[in-house]
Amino acid sequence: xxxxxxxxxxxxxxxxxxxxxxxxxxxxxxxxxxxxxxxxxxxxxxxxxxxxxxxxxxxxxxxxxxxxxxxxxxxxxxxxxxxxxxxxxxxxxxxxxxxxxxxxxxxxxxxxxxxxxxxxxxxxxxxxxxxxxxxxxxxxxxxxxxxxxxxxxxxxxxxxxxxxxxxxxxxxxxxxxxxxxxxxxxxxxxxxxxxxxxxxxxxxxxxxxxxxxxxxxxxxxxxxxxxxxxxxxxxxxxxxxxxxxxxxxxxxxxxxxxxx
Amino acid sequence: xxxxxxxxxxxxxxxxxxxxxxxxxxxxxxxxxxxxxxxxxxxxxxxxxxxxxxxxxxxxxxxxxxxxxxxxxxxxxxxxxxxxxxxxxxxxxxxxxxxxxxxxxxxxxxxxxxxxxxxxxxxxxxxxxxxxxxxxxxxxxxxxxxxxxxxxxxxxxxxxxxxxxxxxxxxxxxxxxxxxxxxxxxxxxxxxxxxxxxxxxxxxxxxxxxxxxxxxxxxxxxxxxxxxxxxxxxxxxxxxxxxxxxxxxxxxxxxxxx
Numbered sequence: 410x411x412x413x414x415x416x417x418x419x420x421x422x423x424x425x426x427x428x429x430x431x432x433x434x435x436x437x438x439x440x441x442x443x444x445x446x447x448x449x450x451x452x453x454x455x456x457x458x459x460x461x462x463x464x465x466x467x468x469x470x471x472x473x474x475x476x477x478x479x480x481x482x483x484x485x486x487x488x489x490x491x492x493x494x495x496x497x498x499x500x501x502x503x504x505x506x507x508x509x510x511x512x513x514x515x516x517x518x519x520x521x522x523x524x525x526x527x528x529x530x531x532x533x534x535x536x537x538x539x540x541x542x543x544x545x546x547x548x549x550x551x552x553x554x555x556x557x558x559x560x561x562x563x564x565x566x567x568x569x570x571x572x573x574x575x576x577x578x579x580x581x582x583x584x585x586x587x588x589x590x591x592x593x594x595x596x597x598x599x600x601x602x603x604x605x606x607x608x609x610x611x612x613x614x615x616x617x618x619x620x621x622x623x624x625x626x627x628x629x630x631x632x633x634x635x636x637x638x639x640x641x642x643x644x645x646x647x648x649x650x651x652x653x654x655x656x657x658x659x660x661x662x663x664x665x666x667x668x669x
Numbered sequence: 670x671x672x673x674x675x676x677x678x679x680x681x682x683x684x685x686x687x688x689x690x691x692x693x694x695x696x697x698x699x700x701x702x703x704x705x706x707x708x709x710x711x712x713x714x715x716x717x718x719x720x721x722x723x724x725x726x727x728x729x730x731x732x733x734x735x736x737x738x739x740x741x742x743x744x745x746x747x748x749x750x751x752x753x754x755x756x757x758x759x760x761x762x763x764x765x766x767x768x769x770x771x772x773x774x775x776x777x778x779x780x781x782x783x784x785x786x787x788x789x790x791x792x793x794x795x796x797x798x799x800x801x802x803x804x805x806x807x808x809x810x811x812x813x814x815x816x817x818x819x820x821x822x823x824x825x826x827x828x829x830x831x832x833x834x835x836x837x838x839x840x841x842x843x844x845x846x847x848x849x850x851x852x853x854x855x856x857x858x859x860x861x862x863x864x865x866x867x868x869x870x871x872x873x874x875x876x877x878x879x880x881x882x883x884x885x886x887x888x889x890x891x892x893x894x895x896x897x898x899x900x901x902x903x904x905x906x907x908x909x910x911x912x913x914x915x916x917x918x919x920x921x922x923x924x925x926x927x
Contacts, residue, residue: 464828466824466827466828485827485828485830486830490828494825496821498819498822498825500840501922502843502919502921502922511839512829514839515829515831516829
């Protein structure tokens, strides 16, 4: 069964006599278990909106979004996905450990178990020893790792990530990419990842979904046949460059279609 | 030990400035032969304080009591109304602009009216003024703290299907605490100003406002200065206590400000 199944989804913002924006037009997409899907496209192509319709944070105007076979709304109430935003969105009044425990607290996991699970997750993102620190004592990359630990703490099968490394410098970003792949393989989750970096999308994904703006729609889906594990060397393979070029051309083609 | 040393080092500059200020005051008043009714030297004020300490303490206690009760009532009501308005958007949209407008009204101007409502020797007339003065800043700040939560935090909690009550407990209230303490700090000084100034318009003999007014009218200026010094100490003490509670209760915020 597909983890995410999107059928004929449209999203129109604005109503009445105000100008309407077609944020999503005729979106169809199936995501299988253990896939790593990147949504890539220029700003305004609706990639974040699409991610939020999967998470039931924005309702589609028409069409159907199923998560694990259920309507997205039911999946959200059932806490079936973890969310990571562009900014870490950490709670300043909570320690690192307290931040990772937050979703478990809301889900009424007993205290000893949630502390143990939060510690486990902090080990997974290599932040053990920082449990008692406050968010402002950590670097941007470390804060984002706390956010990932928090999203994974309740072991969701689906991870939704909205440009999580967009605010990081290039070197930190590449290291976080490798980290994320390791975590993805250890936790066996399905990931939907929004980005506007072509190399990042190619390096991480099993498939790259290319989107185009006005109206926001899917113009191409590119299989990334690089195999795992992927390392620093992967970024220097000729096939990596070919795929980067392929995605870049797909993006440009999407833009050209609009001009015409 | 190191911490105590650090505190000493941090408090040395302001303490020295204060001592220099007092010494310069003393020396200048004596050297320039400034008449006592214009500005008495600190030593004279200190003497006056020892001579009249019983009356001053009694008056200071009365005034402080009005200020504290008014503060508790005003801030308490402000917080309660803030929670109600933060919960129901329609109430907030109706009440907030009005509250901000009323907040700019000089409430102390109502003091003579309160005296005729409750009677000038009835402590209620002072408590009412203090409560009114502290209500609006507390309410406005608390509403801001409860509503100005980073939208992504709300979205994140929403993604865990968090109940409204838990959004309040886990995000809105912790977010509001620094705003509330800012209001309390402002209100601690406002409450003493409110109590003393409303006593200027009439009050029992044993109150700081009436005492200061009366001593000034009788040309016993050093006594008036001694009472003002006590009022100043009360104001600083009240402020410091709130500062200490803030540090204990929201240490994460205090560290952020540094």
